[in-house]
Amino acid sequence: SQKIEQNSEALNIQEGKTATLTCNYTNYSPAYLQWYRQDPGRGPVFLLLIRENEKEKRKERLKVTFDTTLKQSLFHITASQPADSATYLCALDMNYGQNFVFGPGTRLSVLP
Amino acid sequence: EAQVTQNPRYLITVTGKKLTVTCSQNMNHEYMSWYRQDPGLGLRQIYYSMNVEVTDKGDVPEGYKVSRKEKRNFPLILESPSPNQTSLYFCASKGAGGGGSQPQHFGDGTRLSIL
Numbered sequence: 001s002q003k004i005e006q007n008s009e010a011l012n013i014q015e016g017k018t019a020t021l022t023c024n025y026t027n028y029s030p031a032y033l034q035w036y037r038q039d040p041g042r043g044p045v046f047l048l049l050i051r052e053n054e055k056e057k058r059k060e061r062l063k064v065t066f067d068t069t070l071k072q073s074l075f076h077i078t079a080s081q082p083a084d085s086a087t088y089l090c091a092l093d094m095n096y097g098q099n100f101v102f103g104p105g106t107r108l109s110v111l112p
Numbered sequence: 113e114a115q116v117t118q119n120p121r122y123l124i125t126v127t128g129k130k131l132t133v134t135c136s137q138n139m140n141h142e143y144m145s146w147y148r149q150d151p152g153l154g155l156r157q158i159y160y161s162m163n164v165e166v167t168d169k170g171d172v173p174e175g176y177k178v179s180r181k182e183k184r185n186f187p188l189i190l191e192s193p194s195p196n197q198t199s200l201y202f203c204a205s206k207g208a209g210g211g212g213s214q215p216q217h218f219g220d221g222t223r224l225s226i227l
Contacts, residue, residue: 004154032212043116043202043218044155051213089154093212097143098162099170100216102155 003027004103006090012109013080021075021106023090032093033066033073037086038105044089048075080110114139118203118219125193126227133188133222135203142208144186145170145216146178148199155202161186162208193226200224 007022023033031052036044050057050066050073057064063076077084087105094101116137125131137144145160147170157170161180175197177189186205190197200223204216 030212034212034215036216041220043204043220044216045218046215049213049215091155091216097206097208097211097214098160098168100145100157100212101171102147104152104154 004090004092004101006088006103006106008106009104010107010109012111015080015082015110015112017080019077019080019084019108019110021088021090021108023073023075023103025071025092025101025103028092028094029068029071030092030094031096033064034091034093034100035062035064035073035075036089036091036102038089039086047088077108082110082112085109114217116203116205116217116219118201118222120222121220122223124225124227127194128192131190131193131224133190133201133203133224135186135188135219136184137186137203137205137217138184139205139207139217140183141205141217142183143214144180144203144205146176146186146188147202147204148172148197149202149221150199158188158201190224193224195226198224198226 005024034049038044065074089105090103146158147155159178161167203219206214
């Protein structure tokens with residue numbers, strides 16, 4: 001079965017630094033990989049997605065990379081702010097948008 | 113406002129007492145899905161529906177039922193709840209076109225406690 005790991009359960013960084021979150025997967029080659037943000041007591045909110053034939057995608061301070069050989073996606077937040085503190089989830093599209101498998105999430109804390 | 117609405121937000125009940133969690137979306141999305149979220153396990157897909165009257169099992173369907181009689185509604189039914197179904201549940205919807213290229217829109221969750 002598909003297994004997804006996210007680099008660490010929790011990550012603390014200083015305000016202004018770049019946060020880098022990792023998503024590693026096995027046993028599958030997804031067509032798409034998505035990243036979500038989840039705040040306490042709320043549902044996940046979509047941030048970015050990247051296709052299997054894309055190396056990199058950017059949106060404002062966010063950047064996602066996708067290495068299908070390493071089976072890894074990196075999610076970067078540049079110039080991080082305390083408001084970026086949340087849990088970040090990666091999700092793999094398993095079957096053309098029917099099944100999704102989510103990673104356990106990384107809880108990011110940006111310290112002022 | 114585009115949204116996915118779940119009810120109730122919180123429920124404490126007892127083993128064996130049938131319950132239904134409702135989910136409604138106002139975005140005319142074809143696809144809807146139910147997940148449960150447990151500490152350390154992430155979101156796990158229970159059931160999904162590609163359109164009205166079309167449903168299929170996700171990764172953890174045991175003990176759950178769903179129905180999709182209308183496009184906007186996708187209720188989750190626990191016929192005989194057990195304590196191992198205590199969890200945080202999320203409903204999500206998305207457009208059908210483009211497969212995995214469509215983002216999912218999530219409700220704010222239903223916290224179920226089965227005693």
